[in-house]
Amino acid sequence: MDLSALSLTELSDLQEQIKQEFKKRQKQEVVRAREQIIAIAQSVGVPLDELLGAGGGKVKTKTRKPVAVRYRHPDNSSLQWTGRGRQPQWVKDWLASGKSLDALGV
The missing domain is CATH 1.20.5 (Single alpha-helices involved in coiled-coils or other helix-helix interfaces)
Known part of the structure; x- marks a missing residue:
């Protein structure tokens, strides 16, 4: 054409x-x-x-259960850490001041 x-x-x-x-x-x-x-x-x-259903062939993952708190600030109980993952800043500050992690244990 x-x-x-x-x-x-x-x-x-x-x-x-x-x-x-x-x-x-x-x-x-x-x-x-x-x-x-x-x-x-x-x-x-x-x-x-x-x-073609809702599963779509995806692998089912387990739902994670909440982990118990292992460390709590003695002066402020709202500051908590499970001991997993990165240390929160307040834990780093605590350790930098020369205090031990055992003192924060629950």
Whole structure:
């Protein structure tokens, strides 16, 4: 097809036809893909809703239980630390002042 012979209006019309054809073919591909997925699920005996369900094949992780507080500031009981992870600043300050971590134990 020689596009150089077409007028600007004809090119614009052709562009619109291409957009419409592209959308139509995309929809057809989605329908075909859906049909293939359904056929595969049926061939292995897995219900489609289970295949695409809420789990989505994700590995279930255990929910972590809260850890008991192991250290508490003697003057301010709202300052607490479980002993896991980074030391809070108040623990670092406590240790920097020469006091022991055992003194904070619950």
